[in-house]
Amino acid sequence: MRIRIRRQENSVSKPYWQEFSYEKKNDQTIAGMLEELNYLDDLKDISGNSAPRIHWEQSCLQGMCGGCAMVINNTPALACETFLRDIKKDTVVLEPLRKFPVVTDLIVDRSVIDTYLKKEGAFIEEYKGAAFSEYYHMYQAGKCLKCGLCLEVCPNFSCGSSFYGAAFANDCYLIAMRSGTRDTALTRAYKEHFEKGCSKSLSCMDICPMKIPTLASISKMNRVR
Ligand code: SF4
Ligand code: FES
Numbered sequence: 001m002r003i004r005i006r007r008q009e010n011s012v013s014k015p016y017w018q019e020f021s022y023e024k025k026n027d028q029t030i031a032g033m034l035e036e037l038n039y040l041d042d043l044k045d046i047s048g049n050s051a052p053r054i055h056w057e058q059s060c061l062q063g064m065c066g067g068c069a070m071v072i073n074n075t076p077a078l079a080c081e082t083f084l085r086d087i088k089k090d091t092v093v094l095e096p097l098r099k100f101p102v103v104t105d106l107i108v109d110r111s112v113i114d115t116y117l118k119k120e121g122a123f124i125e126e127y128k129g130a131a132f133s134e135y136y137h138m139y140q141a142g143k144c145l146k147c148g149l150c151l152e153v154c155p156n157f158s159c160g161s162s163f164y165g166a167a168f169a170n171d172c173y174l175i176a177m178r179s180g181t182r183d184t185a186l187t188r189a190y191k192e193h194f195e196k197g198c199s200k201s202l203s204c205m206d207i208c209p210m211k212i213p214t215l216a217s218i219s220k221m222n223r224v225r
Contacts, residue, residue: 001021001022001023001024001084001090001091001092002019002020002021002022002046002090002091002092003019003020003021003022003033003037003091003092003094004017004018004019004091004092004093004094005017005018005019005020005054005093005094005095005105005106006094006095006096006105006106007054008096008102008104008105009104010103010104011103011104015102018045018051019045019046020043020044020046020051021046022036022037025084026083026084026085027083027084027085028083028084029079029080029082029083029084030068030070030072030079030080030084030092030094031056031058031061031068031079031080031082032061032080033084033092034054034056034079034094038053054105054106055103055104055105055106056068056070056079056105056106056107057106057107058079058080060080061080062080063078063080063081064145065145066078066145066146066147066148066149066209067147068080069097069147069148070094070095070096070097070106071093071094071096071097071098071152072087072092072093072094073087073089073092074093076149076153076207077149077207077209078147078149078209094106097110097148097149097152098152099148099151099152099157099158100112100148100151101159108148110146110147110148113146113148113151114146116164116193117171120164120185120186120189120193121185121186121189122168122171122172122175122186122189123175124178124179125179127178128178128179128180129178129180130177130178130180131177134177134220137173137216137217138173138177138178140212140213140216141170141171141173141212141217142174143210143212144167144170144171144210144212145209145210146167147209148167149209150167150203150204150205150207150214151165151167151204153203153204153206153207154166154201154204155199155201156198156199161197162193162197163193163194163196163197163198164193164194165194165204166204166205166208166212166214168190168193168194169198169214169217169218170212170217172186172187172189172190172217172221173220176190176221176224177220187221187224190221195218195221198218200215202214202215
């Protein structure tokens with residue numbers, strides 16, 4: 001099969017496309033395929049020219065860290081969770097997430113997610129205990145990988161905008177429940193940087209690899225104030 005990758009040497013260089021050929025294995029993932037290509041002593045593109053190693057981000061290779069998020073055949077997804085058997089086309093097109101600045105090749109800078117949380121003081125100062133009835137949803141919301149896929153598909157999010165997106169909303173819910181927060185700076189930040197801008201497209205829930213029910217976090221936050 002043909003692997004077409006949008007490459008970029010660094011954050012200021014011009015992007016370009018490079019193609020590789022790869023013998024398809026149904027049980028291989030996109031992540032495994034990229035590893036195989038990079039293991040080659042002399043990586044060559046489809047025309048036989050030497051090519052630089054493909055830069056991409058990963059840690060767990062089991063859908064637990066969110067590092068390998070990228071755009072695969074026009075759909076944002078985790079590379080380690082996407083199997084070649086599910087790709088019906090002869091060509092796989094890989095691109096970096098489009099809503100974040102490119103660092104190199106398929107690696108993007110998602111630090112904005114943490115920056116928002118730090119800026120709004122989204123951390124627990126004192127654990128005051130949460131109601132037992134919240135435990136199940138807290139567990140669900142706590143599974144967020146900060147992979148950025150929800151932001152990638154959100155029609156209201158752009159990097160640097162005042163709308164912070166689903167990952168922020170879920171963390172606000174978690175902190176409000178754990179710290180017994182009522183009408184504080186954090187809930188005001190939630191209102192300003194999420195509630196005001198969310199148009200309830202819910203594409204975030206559809207794409208989320210952890211299937212976090214963000215809509216439930218939103219409805220629960222409505223009760224916090
Ligand atoms: S809410 Fe889901 S899609 Fe968004 S950052 Fe967390 S794990 Fe990723
Ligand atoms: S490498 Fe960790 S989620 Fe894919």
